[in-house]
Structures are given as C-alpha cells and as structure tokens.
Amino acid sequence: MAALSLKNIQKIYPHSGQSKPRKKKGEPEKKSNLQVTAQGVIAVQAFNLDIADKEFIVLVGPSGCGKSTTLRMVAGLEEISGGELYIDGKLMNDVEPKNRDIAMVFQSYALYPHMTVYENMAFPLKLRKAPKDEIDRRVKEAAAILDITQYLDRKPKALSGGQRQRVAIGRAIVREPKVLLMDEPLSNLDAKLRNQMRAEIIKLRQKINTTFMYVTHDQTEAMTLGDRIVIMKDGWIQQIGTPQEVFDHPANLFVAGFIGMPQMNFFDARLLCEGGKYSVSAGGCTVELSPEKQANLAAKKVPAQDITLGVRPSHMVLSGQHGNTLTAVVEVSELMGSEVHFHANAGGKDVVVIVPTMNADGGRVDSFRSGDKLNLTFSGSVCHIFGQDGKNLEF
Amino acid sequence: MQRVSKAAGRKAISGDLVFRIVNGLLLGLVALIVLYPLYFVIIASISSPEAVLAGKVVLFPVGVNFDGFRKILERSDIWRGYLNTIIYTVLTVILSLLVTVPAGWALSRKTLPGKKFWMMFFIIPMFFGGGLIPFYNVMSSLKLVNTMWAVILPSILSVWNLFMTKTFFETSIPDGLIEAAKIDGAGQFRVFTSVVLPLSKAIMAVMALYYAVGQWNSYFNAMIFLQDESLYPLQLVLKEILIASESTVGGSGETILEQFRLANQLKYVSVIVSSLPVLCLYPFVQKYFAQGVMIGSLKE
Numbered sequence: 066m067a068a069l070s071l072k073n074i075q076k077i078y079p080h081s082g083q084s085k086p087r088k089k090k091g092e093p094e095k096k097s098n099l100q101v102t103a104q105g106v107i108a109v110q111a112f113n114l115d116i117a118d119k120e121f122i123v124l125v126g127p128s129g130c131g132k133s134t135t136l137r138m139v140a141g142l143e144e145i146s147g148g149e150l151y152i153d154g155k156l157m158n159d160v161e162p163k164n165r166d167i168a169m170v171f172q173s174y175a176l177y178p179h180m181t182v183y184e185n186m187a188f189p190l191k192l193r194k195a196p197k198d199e200i201d202r203r204v205k206e207a208a209a210i211l212d213i214t215q216y217l218d219r220k221p222k223a224l225s226g227g228q229r230q231r232v233a234i235g236r237a238i239v240r241e242p243k244v245l246l247m248d249e250p251l252s253n254l255d256a257k258l259r260n261q262m263r264a265e266i267i268k269l270r271q272k273i274n275t276t277f278m279y280v281t282h283d284q285t286e287a288m289t290l291g292d293r294i295v296i297m298k299d300g301w302i303q304q305i306g307t308p309q310e311v312f313d314h315p316a317n318l319f320v321a322g323f324i325g326m327p328q329m330n331f332f333d334a335r336l337l338c339e340g341g342k343y344s345v346s347a348g349g350c351t352v353e354l355s356p357e358k359q360a361n362l363a364a365k366k367v368p369a370q371d372i373t374l375g376v377r378p379s380h381m382v383l384s385g386q387h388g389n390t391l392t393a394v395v396e397v398s399e400l401m402g403s404e405v406h407f408h409a410n411a412g413g414k415d416v417v418v419i420v421p422t423m424n425a426d427g428g429r430v431d432s433f434r435s436g437d438k439l440n441l442t443f444s445g446s447v448c449h450i451f452g453q454d455g456k457n458l459e460f
Numbered sequence: 461m462q463r464v465s466k467a468a469g470r471k472a473i474s475g476d477l478v479f480r481i482v483n484g485l486l487l488g489l490v491a492l493i494v495l496y497p498l499y500f501v502i503i504a505s506i507s508s509p510e511a512v513l514a515g516k517v518v519l520f521p522v523g524v525n526f527d528g529f530r531k532i533l534e535r536s537d538i539w540r541g542y543l544n545t546i547i548y549t550v551l552t553v554i555l556s557l558l559v560t561v562p563a564g565w566a567l568s569r570k571t572l573p574g575k576k577f578w579m580m581f582f583i584i585p586m587f588f589g590g591g592l593i594p595f596y597n598v599m600s601s602l603k604l605v606n607t608m609w610a611v612i613l614p615s616i617l618s619v620w621n622l623f624m625t626k627t628f629f630e631t632s633i634p635d636g637l638i639e640a641a642k643i644d645g646a647g648q649f650r651v652f653t654s655v656v657l658p659l660s661k662a663i664m665a666v667m668a669l670y671y672a673v674g675q676w677n678s679y680f681n682a683m684i685f686l687q688d689e690s691l692y693p694l695q696l697v698l699k700e701i702l703i704a705s706e707s708t709v710g711g712s713g714e715t716i717l718e719q720f721r722l723a724n725q726l727k728y729v730s731v732i733v734s735s736l737p738v739l740c741l742y743p744f745v746q747k748y749f750a751q752g753v754m755i756g757s758l759k760e
C-alpha cells in the first residue's frame with residue numbers, strides 16, 4: 066500500500082576493466098543500441114513515473130531495454146546512478162532492500178532449496194521477528210489464497226514449475242509488503258500454465274492491497290494485467306498509458322509496432338492539408354481523417370508532409386469495388402474460424418489484413434486465393450500518423 | 461580369427477563391444493595399479509619379514525604372524541600419539557572451517573571492498589614462502605614453540621582450499637537466492653548463516669576432509685616445533701619407532717638380524733595403523749562430493 070515515485074531515474078553500468086581500453090575516442094560503442102558514455106553503459110535513463118497506491122504497473126519492452134534494471138533499482142538490488150526514488154514520499158535511494166518494505170518475485174523463483182514450502186514462506190516473517198502464531202496464520206492464509214496448502218511440507222525440488230512459482234508469490238505476499246515487484250514471473254511456465262497463472266494474478270490482486278510493479282516482455286500479459294503500462298526501449302520510456310491508450314494512440318512507431326498482434330501495418334504516405342481539412346493518401350487511397358484527429362493536428366498546426374501511416378490489420382477494410390483503394394496481392398490466406406488473415410503485398414510492403422469470415426450480409430470472403438487482388442481501405446478514425454522522426458503527429 | 465571378426469561385423473555391435481571390452485580392461489588395470497600396493501601393505505604387515513624380504517609375498521601372506529602389530533600396539537606412546545593426532549586434527553578442522561568458509565564467502569562477493577588487494581594478499585604467499593628459519597622465528601616470538609598450537613595454527617588456512625571454497629560460492633550459490641534473502645529482510649550476516657551455510661554442506665565436508673587428512677598425515681611442523689615427546693602426533697611417534705628399531709641394538713636378547721627384520725615389518729604395520737582411521741572416514745564424507753544441493757531452487 067504505497068505510492069511510488071521515480072524521478073529522472075538513471076542507471077549506468079560502469080565499463081568493466083577489460084572493455085575500457087578497447088574503446089576508441091569519439092567512436093560510440095554500440096551494445097544493443099544502449100547509449101554508451103565515458104562512465105559506462107546507460108541501461109536506463111530519464112525514467113519518470115508516478116505510481117499511485119494500489120496501482121498495477123507493467124513494464125514491457127524488448128529484451129535488454131532496461132526493465133529488470135529499473136525493477137531492481139526499486140528493489141534496492143541495483144544502485145541508482147541518478148535521480149530519486151520515493152516510496153510513500155520517503156527518499157529510498159540509499160535504503161537497504163530489507164528496509165524498503167518491498168517484496169519481489171523472481172523469474173528464477175529463487176526459493177531456498179533447503180527449506181520446506183512452509184519455511185520458505187515463513188522466512189521473511191521470521192526475519193521480522195513476527196510472533197510464531199502470527200507467522201503460522203499468515204503463511205496458511207497465503208497458502209490458501211494460492212492453493213498450495215497441501216504442499217507446505219515439501220521441499221521446492223519436489224514441486225512443479227507452476228507450484229514453485231506460487232510458492233515464490235506466496236513468500237512475497239505473506240509480508241503484506243508496500244510494493245510487490247515481479248520480474249517476468251511467468252516466463253518459465255508453459256503456455257497453458259501461463260494463461261492460468263495470469264488469471265490467478267488478476268484474482269490475487271483483488272485479494273491483497275498492494276502496489277504492483279510487474280515486468281514482462283509479453284504484451285498479452287502487459288495488456289491484461291496492467292492498470293497502466295510503461296513501454297521501454299533501449300533504456301528510454303517510449304510511452305506510459307492504460308492498455309487502451311497505448312493501443313489506440315501509440316506515441317511513436319515503436320509502440321505502434323510493439324503493441325498489437327499481428328503487428329500494425331505501415332505504409333509510406335502523405336499527410337494532405339486542403340482548406341483546413343486533413344487527409345492522408347497512401348498508394349492511391351485518400352481518406353479524410355476523423356474530426357478528433359483533425360482537431361489534434363490543427364491544434365498543433367501540423368503542416369502537410371510525408372508520413373508513415375499505421376493501420377492495424379483488423380482495421381483494414383475490404384472494399385467491393387476498385388477506386389480510391391489500396392491494392393494488395395494475396396500471398397497467404399489463413400482461415401482462423403471466424404476470421405481470415407490475409408498476408409498480402411502492397412507495392413513491395415507486407416500487409417496483414419484481418420476480416421471476418423462472414424460479411425454482415427452473410428457473404429463469404431474466404432474465397433481469395435494466393436495471387437488474387439485485394440482492394441483495401443480504412444477509416445479515418447483508426448489510422449495513425451507518424452512523422453519522419455517516428456513520433457505520432459497528434460501528440 | 462578372420463571368421464570371428466566377420467561374424468562380429470555382421471552383427472554391427474562389434475564397435476560397441478570392442479570399446480566396452482577395451483574400456484573394462486583399461487579401468488581394471490588402473491584399479492589394480494591403485495589397489496595392489498594397498499593390498500601388499502596389508503599382507504606384508506602380517507607375513508614373516510623373511511618372506512617379504514625374499515620376495516615371496518606376492519598374492520598371499522606367507523608365515524602369518526601379528527608380531528608387528530603386537531609390538532606397536534603395546535607401546536603406550538602410540539596411543540598417546542593417536543590421541544594427540546586426533547586432538548590436533550579435530551581442532552584444525554574446526555578452526556579451519558571457521559576461517560576458510562567465511563573468508564571464501566567474502567572473497568566470492570563482487571562488492572567486497574579492496575577485493576584485488578585481498579586476492580593478492582592470499583596469492584603471493586601461495587608462491588613465495590618466507591622460508592623455514594623466519595617461520596621458526598615467528599613461531600618462537602609468538603611463544604608457540606613446543607605447544608600444540610605450533611602444529612595447529614599454521615594449518616588452519618590453506619590458500620588453495622580458500623580459493624576452492626571461493627569458487628564453490630561463486631558457482632554454486634545463485635545470486636538470485638542471496639537477493640531474495642536480502643529482500644526478505646536478511647542482513648549480510650543472516651544471509652550467510654540462514655541461506656549460504658545450509659547450502660554449503662558439500663564444500664564444508666570436502667574442506668573438512670582435506671584439512672583433516674592434511675593434519676593427520678603431517679609431521680614436519682611437529683618435528684620442527686615440538687620437543688616434548690608427550691605432544692608428538694602419531695606420525696612422529698611412528699617415525700621415532702621406525703628409526704629406533706633400525707638403529708639400536710637391542711638389549712633384551714634379540715639379535716641384530718631380528719631387529720632388522722622386525723623394523724621391516726613395522727614399516728608396513730605403521731602404514732596401516734596411521735592410515736586406517738582416514739580410510740574409515742572417507743565413506744561418510746564421500747556422499748557430499750557429488751551431491752547436487754541446488755536442485756529445485758532455481759530454474760536453469
């Protein structure tokens with residue numbers, strides 16, 4: 066139960082002794098696109114985030130983008146190189162992990178192999194000198210919530226992956242910590258178990274009153290679990306918002322491409338501004354933008370320019386007749402029950418189109434074969450306009 | 461000959477079979493090379509010395525007698541030597557574990573202040589000793605000469621063992637466990653006692669064995685620093701007995717020849733007397749060598 070505030074947090078991993086001499090002056094060394102300075106590799110920078118009490122925040126991004134590093138700085142396992150971390154208004158930069166009143170669930174579970182499940186869960190309480198009967202009560206409560214009561218006497222090695230993960234979560238929640246940190250807790254589980262545990266975490270959240278900070282590289286987890294999600298890349302925050310916000314209004318090309326399955330389609334296009342009305346034109350298809358987008362662009366006085374246009378596969382519409390449409394040639398069509406996925410080629414660019422198997426009037430659309438032409442269009446309310454620098458022009 | 465190899469070739473298992481036979485033969489040979497000397501010592505110790513000297517004892521004892529054992533075991537200084545050695549060994553093991561395990565843990569931590577300095581501090585004496593006379597002077601200034609501490613204290617830290625312990629901690633204790641313990645509320649000391657130590661039984665057992673065997677078999681420091689015979693460890697007592705029986709002409713009616721023969725038998729007997737306890741210790745410690753203590757704690 067706590068509000069968290071991260072102000073301009075930065076993490077620099079110093080160069081290790083060996084790699085320093087290799088570096089030549091003025092030649093930026095690239096390590097997975099992270100910025101490198103004389104002091105070291107910048108794994109996280111300019112991280113600003115205010116987390117409300119009991120909020121569920123998910124950090125998501127590709128491998129190496131600094132999610133774990135950020136979480137570990139909050140936990141106190143990693144020194145904060147710059148900026149300030151406040152928990153409940155108190156500066157925590159130099160506070161020992163044990164005094165931060167946080168708990169953490171590790172990807173590797175990190176259960177104590179020499180202790181039984183019960184002892185594992187009791188350990189944090191014992192260290193806090195809780196009375197015996199209270200320890201017992203709390204461990205049994207947590208075990209009941211997580212449905213692991215029957216395993217309390219077992220050692221971790223006698224448990225399955227999913228059971229171990231429950232124990233790890235149990236050990237984290239017995240203490241009723243202010244903040245519960247989770248670093249890819251489900252990534253070692255198989256797909257089915259992962260879905261099940263994801264649902265359990267949602268339930269768990271309703272049962273315990275804690276602020277959550279959850280790291281994942283899985284966008285489904287991010288979208289389903291988070292009140293707000295933080296999308297990161299190369300140590301920088303790309304966007305912070307509710308799942309709906311980042312899905313509907315991606316701040317830049319990276320977010321647009323990262324969130325959503327299958328990926329958003331991108332076209333080289335042109336933003337036109339005629340008589341105060343904005344429209345976009347891509348491959349012979351000109352569409353007037355929705356009033357909301359018109360207003361956003363007008364407010365920023367965005368000029369006409371070359372843009373990258375983004376349209377999600379399910380927002381592409383099959384048009385009956387040719388004319389004011391994008392033409393794409395079907396390469397593969399996949400029938401997925403109620404919808405069809407077309408993988409097509411529009412002027413050298415790959416396009417994915419998802420359409421319902423049945424039209425509204427009952428006509429079937431799954432008759433397209435490889436090599437057939439699709440006439441595509443889209444609505445002016447669901448397309449995304451990115452400038453040359455990749456930023457969403459509406460922002 | 462040819463027919464046999466043809467038949468084997470047809471069955472297509474010949475390669476496997478040949479490998480297993482050759483493998484078995486080689487391993488058997490190695491086992492023989494290791495075991496025969498041990499066996500020989502045992503049969504030689506209960507054979508008549510003449511037969512041993514004449515080379516007649518090869519596979520079975522000849523002229524079985526227990527004179528050597530009787531002669532050694534009826535001496536009271538043997539038993540005192542045993543007791544001394546046991547005391548020295550037990551104390552060495554306890555003290556060495558108290559020193560080696562925490563030091564190994566500290567050295568295995570990346571965050572140890574002055575880690576480079578400490579590594580040098582331990583590595584340099586590993587290669588450059590001060591020499592015997594300075595060593596003696598140090599012990600003498602510390603007033604340790606002719607006390608049991610002169611035998612125990614120099615043995616409680618072997619740099620080699622320290623580095624082995626350090627490597628064990630670096631490779632076998634996952635960082636995740638330590639971090640989990642820190643977050644669960646453990647300080648440095650608590651992490652060590654509640655998480656690290658219980659997971660270090662294997663290395664502690666191995667270290668205990670190494671230090672114990674080292675102390676059990678050692679006699680050099682005792683020889684240099686101990687004058688009082690009542691402090692002699694077993695090895696030193698046995699050495700004295702061997703030397704005495706080889707050099708003195710007995711006054712109890714035994715001939716020189718008899719003395720010489722007995723001395724030869726005593727050699728084998730003393731090997732057995734001194735190494736038997738260590739051999740008995742092995743089976744108890746052995747199970748820790750291969751034990752995978754970490755199974756189940758972390759997902760690899």
Ligand SMILES: Nc1ncnc2c1ncn2[C@@H]1O[C@H](COP(=O)(O)OP(=O)(O)OP(=O)(O)O)[C@@H](O)[C@H]1O
Binds near residue numbers: 078108134
């Ligand atoms: N101890 C370290 N020393 C130097 N660089 C490090 C260190 N730890 C991490 N890094 C670098 O910092 C960057 C961010 O690492 P981090 O572990 O936070 O990534 P992540 O977003 O959690 O990725 P993943 O999804 O793979 O877990 C990586 O590029 C990594 O190489």
Ligand SMILES: [Mg+2]
Binds near residue numbers: 132133134248
């Ligand atoms: Mg990570």
